[in-house]
Amino acid sequence: MPEKWDIVIKPKNGIFELNLKELIQYKDLYMLFVKRDIITQYKQTILGPLWFFIQPALTTIMFMVVFGGIAGIPTDGIPQPLFYLIGISLWNYFSGCLTATSTVFVTNQSIFGKVYFPRLISPLSTITSNLVKLGIQFLMFIAVYIYYIIIGVNVSPNIYLLLTPFLILMLAAQSLGFGIIISSLTTKYRDLTILFTFVVQLWMYATPVIYPMSIMSPQKQFIMSLNPITPIFEAFKYATLGIGTFTIGQLLYSLVFTVVLLLIGIITFNRVQRSFMDTV
Numbered sequence: 001m002p003e004k005w006d007i008v009i010k011p012k013n014g015i016f017e018l019n020l021k022e023l024i025q026y027k028d029l030y031m032l033f034v035k036r037d038i039i040t041q042y043k044q045t046i047l048g049p050l051w052f053f054i055q056p057a058l059t060t061i062m063f064m065v066v067f068g069g070i071a072g073i074p075t076d077g078i079p080q081p082l083f084y085l086i087g088i089s090l091w092n093y094f095s096g097c098l099t100a101t102s103t104v105f106v107t108n109q110s111i112f113g114k115v116y117f118p119r120l121i122s123p124l125s126t127i128t129s130n131l132v133k134l135g136i137q138f139l140m141f142i143a144v145y146i147y148y149i150i151i152g153v154n155v156s157p158n159i160y161l162l163l164t165p166f167l168i169l170m171l172a173a174q175s176l177g178f179g180i181i182i183s184s185l186t187t188k189y190r191d192l193t194i195l196f197t198f199v200v201q202l203w204m205y206a207t208p209v210i211y212p213m214s215i216m217s218p219q220k221q222f223i224m225s226l227n228p229i230t231p232i233f234e235a236f237k238y239a240t241l242g243i244g245t246f247t248i249g250q251l252l253y254s255l256v257f258t259v260v261l262l263l264i265g266i267i268t269f270n271r272v273q274r275s276f277m278d279t280v
Contacts (some may be wrong), residue, residue, distance in 0.1 A: 078155065106187065176262070180266075185268075
């Protein structure tokens with residue numbers, strides 16, 4: 001009688017192959033990783049999940065003192081807490097996902113070397129777990145937002161609020177794309193991790209988090225718009241606060257960049273995951 005096997009493990013046939021069916025089969029492991037990332041982040045801390053509120057609150061206060069007070073950078077007539085909170089929340093999500101996914105091969109090498117599962121589950125679980133943190137910080141932003149509406153501050157939310165899920169998806173996709181590319185490179189070149197940490201710190205100042213685009217000349221605005229996450233941040237500000245240099249053309253540029261980035265990331269990730277244990 002011929003032998004029959006329930007599970008057959010075989011190499012991928014192409015560099016574009018994602019095998020979504022296999023990812024769905026490992027959905028329980030995916031949820032376990034998400035839960036692990038959320039619980040362990042503030043495990044054995046005194047304040048626990050309160051840090052989700054404390055960190056953006058303290059950062060907002062610091063920005064108000066340094067950039068709004070000492071440097072005198074305007075916020076386009078929007079109250080400083082609102083202006084800084086929306087930028088901080090988005091940046092924390094992007095940089096958190098980017099930093100975590102950029103080291104996925106190195107940090108999970110002990111697991112990857114012992115048991116098989118779709119490697120893409122690890123960065124995807126990181127992207128999802130950070131959504132919880134983003135959601136909590138958005139609740140904080142909404143509370144401050146409602147307060148300023150009640151006291152009569154003129155903020156102008158508009159129909160583009162409906163783009164919020166799409167904008168978050170684009171931000172997550174860009175962090176995933178950049179992250180898995182860097183992770184694939186750092187399996188062989190470890191010093192890239194140090195360089196990338198420095199680049200992420202500088203990246204925030206090249207993104208309209210602490211300043212509005214309106215203070216720049218048209219030429220500088222064009223240069224800043226080449227940053228693929230700038231249109232996403234400007235779209236959020238325009239949708240919620242009614243300010244910003246948001247245009248559909250810039251958002252389409254960011255969307256095309258995101259798709260191309262993900263394709264490059266998938267190619268690189270699939271190529272490296274076949275033999276990364278020999279390198280790491």
